[in-house]
Amino acid sequence: MIEKSPILNFVTHAILLAAAFAMCFPIYVSLITATMPFERVAEVPKPLWPSDQLLVNMAAAWKKGAFSTLFMNSIISTLIITVGKIVIAMITAFALVYFRFRFRALAFWMIFITLMLPLEVRIVPTYEIVSNVLLPIQRILEWTGLAWLIQTLSGVRVVLKLSLINTYLGLTLPLIATATGTFLFRQFFLTIPDELAEASKMDGSGALRFFWDILLPLSRTNIAALAVIMFVFGWNQYLWPLLVTTGPEYRTLTIGLTAMQPGSDATADWNVILAGALLVMMPPVLVVVLAQRWFVKGLVNTDK
Amino acid sequence: MAEIEFSNITKSFGTTQVLHSLNLSIERGAFAVILGPSGCGKSTLLRLLAGLEKVSSGEISIAGRRVEELQPRERDVAMVFQNYALYPHMTVAQNLGYSLRVAGVKRPEIEKRVAEVARTLQLDEYLKRKPGQLSGGQRQRVAMGRAIIREPKVFLFDEPLSNLDAKLRTQMRLEIKRLHRKQGVTSLFVTHDQIEAMTLADILIVMNKGRIEQVGRPADIYEKPASAFVASFLGSPPMNLIPATVDTDNRGIVFGDGMKISLGYALPVAPGTEIVAGIRPEHVEIGNGHIVPVEFAEELGNGRQVHLRIGDMAVSALLSANDKQVIGDALAIKLPSEHLHFFAKDGRVIDVQPTAHTVSKPETAERTVSVPALV
Numbered sequence: 232m233i234e235k236s237p238i239l240n241f242v243t244h245a246i247l248l249a250a251a252f253a254m255c256f257p258i259y260v261s262l263i264t265a266t267m268p269f270e271r272v273a274e275v276p277k278p279l280w281p282s283d284q285l286l287v288n289m290a291a292a293w294k295k296g297a298f299s300t301l302f303m304n305s306i307i308s309t310l311i312i313t314v315g316k317i318v319i320a321m322i323t324a325f326a327l328v329y330f331r332f333r334f335r336a337l338a339f340w341m342i343f344i345t346l347m348l349p350l351e352v353r354i355v356p357t358y359e360i361v362s363n364v365l366l367p368i369q370r371i372l373e374w375t376g377l378a379w380l381i382q383t384l385s386g387v388r389v390v391l392k393l394s395l396i397n398t399y400l401g402l403t404l405p406l407i408a409t410a411t412g413t414f415l416f417r418q419f420f421l422t423i424p425d426e427l428a429e430a431s432k433m434d435g436s437g438a439l440r441f442f443w444d445i446l447l448p449l450s451r452t453n454i455a456a457l458a459v460i461m462f463v464f465g466w467n468q469y470l471w472p473l474l475v476t477t478g479p480e481y482r483t484l485t486i487g488l489t490a491m492q493p494g495s496d497a498t499a500d501w502n503v504i505l506a507g508a509l510l511v512m513m514p515p516v517l518v519v520v521l522a523q524r525w526f527v528k529g530l531v532n533t534d535k
Numbered sequence: 536m537a538e539i540e541f542s543n544i545t546k547s548f549g550t551t552q553v554l555h556s557l558n559l560s561i562e563r564g565a566f567a568v569i570l571g572p573s574g575c576g577k578s579t580l581l582r583l584l585a586g587l588e589k590v591s592s593g594e595i596s597i598a599g600r601r602v603e604e605l606q607p608r609e610r611d612v613a614m615v616f617q618n619y620a621l622y623p624h625m626t627v628a629q630n631l632g633y634s635l636r637v638a639g640v641k642r643p644e645i646e647k648r649v650a651e652v653a654r655t656l657q658l659d660e661y662l663k664r665k666p667g668q669l670s671g672g673q674r675q676r677v678a679m680g681r682a683i684i685r686e687p688k689v690f691l692f693d694e695p696l697s698n699l700d701a702k703l704r705t706q707m708r709l710e711i712k713r714l715h716r717k718q719g720v721t722s723l724f725v726t727h728d729q730i731e732a733m734t735l736a737d738i739l740i741v742m743n744k745g746r747i748e749q750v751g752r753p754a755d756i757y758e759k760p761a762s763a764f765v766a767s768f769l770g771s772p773p774m775n776l777i778p779a780t781v782d783t784d785n786r787g788i789v790f791g792d793g794m795k796i797s798l799g800y801a802l803p804v805a806p807g808t809e810i811v812a813g814i815r816p817e818h819v820e821i822g823n824g825h826i827v828p829v830e831f832a833e834e835l836g837n838g839r840q841v842h843l844r845i846g847d848m849a850v851s852a853l854l855s856a857n858d859k860q861v862i863g864d865a866l867a868i869k870l871p872s873e874h875l876h877f878f879a880k881d882g883r884v885i886d887v888q889p890t891a892h893t894v895s896k897p898e899t900a901e902r903t904v905s906v907p908a909l910v
Contacts, residue, residue: 424618424620426616426617426618426620427620427622429585429587429614429616429620430614430616430620430621430622430681431622431633432586432587432606432607432608433585433587433607433608433612433613433614433634434608434633434634434637434681434685435607435608435634435637435638436608436633436637440637444622444633444637445622445624448624449623449624
């Protein structure tokens, strides 16, 4: 649009500002509330200038929500999701783009279809598998009659059971198994000229060497982008951690935060709760801010 | 001794056959150029030799060793790609040394050889730069350096000059020739540019539609094309090819507009046969003889190119710079019989005794042309 009209400019800017205000004001209010002493939380009209109790409230929230364990759990599971996702996505995309194997198209479409099946859609079967990873094998044994055979022959009843409930693996594996990253890397690899692969073949490097020496360094910015997306995605998970953990020792921050909400008859110490919310928000915000600087660096140093 | 030997090579992609039972052998130290229009299979032939494609059938050997089942790295060949294919994230020095690093050569040795190659190609100043910071010519040199550093038995060039502008192309052509003189490594160079092919080649291979049309020294091929295709592909402007009928006594030919040329010898075909007569524009004589209409003349600086018509066929003639004749609407021309080439309707050359055109039938006979090694 190269239209030059002051009225249109004014209107568009007004809309943008209104939207920005609508986005930012609640965050601002929670920030202010988090700095208040308990006595001033219920004040009317709501105070819009910060007070000096932020660190005190944060410390209180940390203690009240038992954040030490939860923070650790959140960081560990988010890192597993991020790293696991990038590793699996890159290797899968590498196989799909650079190797010609039987049923390649079929493999690609099966992966692609999972894009349309987010965790929430397949949450019941996923839970069933996670609660007993060996269930499919058990079922196969039963259907084929092998379980019966073993039982009649040896008198032993075959019951295979390996549960991932309350483990980091159970917390992360189902979230890693989606196609977004694979698709991203596949599209990127397709833009890399074939000659690069051929040149490295002529230079004597095998497939893995090519992956390590050429593809990986060229994918840096894509890896950074995916890492940011996956970190935020993993950190903000709520439904799945709630389902797959039963006690506080594997719970994550998002669940801990909801647990801080007051019951119907208790007084709400909103200053502490919102200070806790700020703590929970901090890591993803930091990652986005830091990675943004990294993006810019990657953009300036483009090698093309 | 033949350094590169293709025997009965065929190659199909799916149901399309791109190479038809092809035989070729190239002497050690020769600079061989494969010339042909796009889609003639010349690049495929190169890629088969490099190991980037698998042969459908047939044998390839390099220095007496069968290679068609070997991996590219085991074949002792290096390749320069059309778009250079430099690794964009590595510096020039890393690009040059990559093959050695993969081969597990020690770091001081790599540095020594990189420095050596960089000196040969005048890349010393750019070793720390990345490909993105280099000009086209410099990238081209890095691509060549990457091939040279491995000291292979054979160099392969896949249209390496086509991404450069005209001036740089001429310059790099000379550099490639100089390098070949110095190193004497057998080279196979693929191009669709006939000037590149003529100037670089010790031995020229003209391909068309997956078959070899002719093999020989560039000058020989220029003078005695084995087919109408070769005749029209080499030379700029290309050879005029004009349909004609063999006269009743088969010692002359008649063109569409009634122009007759007597040959002084008999053509080995029946009188009345329809043939194609070829003559290069520089051999068309102007001044006396048959009168033909002129379409227009183009100024070339070092001469003029005149576009004429014989019957309904466009014919061009080259005039040298000191030929000051004014070009009007019509011109008298003469086609000297000693410069005429004759081709049958299917494009094959018709052998004529007095001028001793060599028989060279495209489909048969293995073609080996010996070229002494240049050391």
